[in-house]
Amino acid sequence: MKFTLFFINVLFTLHSITIYSLPFVVFHGISDKCSNGGITHFTELLSNWSGSSGHCIEIGNGEWDSWFMPFPKQIDIACQKLKKMSELSEGYNIIGLSQGNMVGRGVIEFCDDGPPVRNLISLAGPHAGIASIPLCGSGIWCILEDSLLKLAIYSNFIQAHLAPAGYIKIPTDIANYRKGCKFLPVLNNEVHRNSTYKKRFASLENLVLIMFEKDEILVPKQTSWFGYYPDGSFSTVLPAQKDIS
Ligand SMILES: *[C@@H]1O[C@H](CO)[C@@H](O)[C@H](O)[C@H]1NC(C)=O
Numbered sequence: 001m002k003f004t005l006f007f008i009n010v011l012f013t014l015h016s017i018t019i020y021s022l023p024f025v026v027f028h029g030i031s032d033k034c035s036n037g038g039i040t041h042f043t044e045l046l047s048n049w050s051g052s053s054g055h056c057i058e059i060g061n062g063e064w065d066s067w068f069m070p071f072p073k074q075i076d077i078a079c080q081k082l083k084k085m086s087e088l089s090e091g092y093n094i095i096g097l098s099q100g101n102m103v104g105r106g107v108i109e110f111c112d113d114g115p116p117v118r119n120l121i122s123l124a125g126p127h128a129g130i131a132s133i134p135l136c137g138s139g140i141w142c143i144l145e146d147s148l149l150k151l152a153i154y155s156n157f158i159q160a161h162l163a164p165a166g167y168i169k170i171p172t173d174i175a176n177y178r179k180g181c182k183f184l185p186v187l188n189n190e191v192h193r194n195s196t197y198k199k200r201f202a203s204l205e206n207l208v209l210i211m212f213e214k215d216e217i218l219v220p221k222q223t224s225w226f227g228y229y230p231d232g233s234f235s236t237v238l239p240a241q242k243d244i245s
């Protein structure tokens with residue numbers, strides 16, 4: 001697997017990677033849906049550039065379910081849809097937009113007998129977790145550890161009803177994160193390591209991780225590159241471990 005990091009120049013990057021002319025699928029971000037103009041335009045533009053067919057994969061009704069349907073269920077729906085798309089059977093690429101990367105990586109790791117994923121192109125994916133409520137921002141009220149802790153993010157109820165709770169990683173509450181967070185620790189093989197997940201993720205031909213330098217949604221922005229705060233503090237962000245899966 002080639003591990004490529006780009007600061008930006010997204011357009012150039014996508015242009016050169018998608019030349020494969022394999023079909024691609026897009027997973028949109030939170031509060032979005034495939035039928036929104038921005039996503040339709042993005043998918044069509046990529047298709048035009050690459051000469052490949054592109055599909056935005058919708059999960060449930062899009063906007064609402066992106067907030068409230070837990071990821072294992074979102075991924076299962078995506079997996080079932082992808083298996084029915086015969087045009088993907090020879091392989092395809094995934095373009096993940098923000099939270100859509102959680103679904104995309106979930107498909108790569110958990111979708112048994114799904115069509116093979118060749119490349120993952122991730123735009124601003126919260127791969128190593130986030131320490132803020134999505135769309136809240138990086139203001140003091142959004143990342144204040146006390147307010148996050150009070151929200152009982154790792155309770156069974158919140159985990160089952162609020163999708164982003166599956167990838168909120170409060171650096172000062174790691175024990176509860178490992179115990180209570182139902183999604184990201186599994187996806188990132190942080191607790192019970194599963195070699196099948198690792199093998200599937202490592203089978204990608206290219207992993208392209210794009211971080212937005214001015215990202216104010218993802219806290220910290222380096223999570224797009226698997227960077228994160230050290231356990232126990234909100235201090236300096238550490239770069240990705242070599243062994244990420
Ligand atoms: C894609 O190409 C078609 C056909 O040339 C064109 O009509 C359409 O406007 C293009 N879409 C975008 C988003 O550029």
Ligand SMILES: *[C@@H]1O[C@H](CO)[C@@H](O)[C@H](O)[C@H]1NC(C)=O
Binds near residue numbers: 110196
């Ligand atoms: C790992 O994941 C695979 C695929 O979902 C599953 O069949 C297997 O039982 C898991 N192994 C462990 C040790 O959990």
